[in-house]
Amino acid sequence: MFDLEKFDLKLNTDVIGRNFIYAEEVHSTNTELLTGSKLYKKHGTVLFAEKQKEGKGRKNRAWYSDDKLNLTFSILITEPEYFKKINLLNFVASLSLAVSIENLYQLRTDLKWPNDILIDNKKTAGILIESTSKGSRIDRLVIGIGLNVNQIAFQRKFTVEPTSLKKELGQPVEREKTLAEILNNMEEMLNSSINFPDKILEDWKAKCKMIGKRITVFNDDVTKQGIFNDIDKDGFIILRTDDKMETLHSGDVSIL
Numbered sequence: 001m002f003d004l005e006k007f008d009l010k011l012n013t014d015v016i017g018r019n020f021i022y023a024e025e026v027h028s029t030n031t032e033l034l035t036g037s038k039l040y041k042k043h044g045t046v047l048f049a050e051k052q053k054e055g056k057g058r059k060n061r062a063w064y065s066d067d068k069l070n071l072t073f074s075i076l077i078t079e080p081e082y083f084k085k086i087n088l089l090n091f092v093a094s095l096s097l098a099v100s101i102e103n104l105y106q107l108r109t110d111l112k113w114p115n116d117i118l119i120d121n122k123k124t125a126g127i128l129i130e131s132t133s134k135g136s137r138i139d140r141l142v143i144g145i146g147l148n149v150n151q152i153a154f155q156r157k158f159t160v161e162p163t164s165l166k167k168e169l170g171q172p173v174e175r176e177k178t179l180a181e182i183l184n185n186m187e188e189m190l191n192s193s194i195n196f197p198d199k200i201l202e203d204w205k206a207k208c209k210m211i212g213k214r215i216t217v218f219n220d221d222v223t224k225q226g227i228f229n230d231i232d233k234d235g236f237i238i239l240r241t242d243d244k245m246e247t248l249h250s251g252d253v254s255i256l
């Protein structure tokens with residue numbers, strides 16, 4: 001059982017997670033926070049669920065997470081200043097997770113574009129950002145995070161082999177302290193993303209082993225190969241193929 005008091009004692013934020021909603025079960029924390037009850041209005045609201053019946057992953061995949069073992073939650077962003085640099089939020093979120101895991105557990109993390117967190121080449125967390133619009137303007141956005149914490153068996157077939165903090169450390173991990181650390185770092189990085197977006201990108205790139213390597217990018221039916229040259233200021237991949245530089249906006253990346 002998630003201990004709210006323990007979590008609260010470690011939470012150091014001004015805004016993010018101050019309105020905290022604990023749910024035993026929802027379809028998807030992203031969907032619930034984005035389109036569900038109008039009660040969820042406050043910027044920084046966090047919806048945490050012990051169980052998701054229809055957890056969503058990127059590219060219409062499902063996100064599977066055993067009940068009560070991991071962290072599955074979404075953060076509501078309603079302040080328009082963050083919508084201007086929406087791609088940067090992927091980097092803010094994945095960097096916050098990586099830094100939190102390293103700070104608390106001294107595990108070396110590696111970031112996989114656009115927003116997976118790997119430990120020893122295995123996936124320990126994923127991020128799904130979704131938004132709703134009024135006319136052509138975004139009015140609500142959620143950062144959905146799934147972090148494998150204490151799950152050690154993964155039955156299904158995954159595109160990237162999964163792992164968890166417990167599996168990597170060989171001992172169970174306290175979810176309350178972990179979530180508080182993530183939200184503390186998230187708030188700090190969200191703030192710095194407004195004034196120092198380049199710093200976020202630089203820090204993110206420093207943790208991405210794939211840059212400089214030969215990669216394959218799978219996007220629906222199209223596969224591209226080349227050198228992962230860099231990430232541009234909007235967060236897109238610059239791929240160097242034999243004769244040109246190409247900017248790629250989405251896809252699944254793997255090292256050749």
Ligand code: BTN
Pocket residue numbers: 027028029030031052054055056057058059061063072073074116125126127128144145146
């Ligand atoms: C991915 O790697 O494909 C992204 C996974 C994102 C999963 C989280 S769990 C909490 C939030 N609610 C969802 O339905 N999905 C995200």
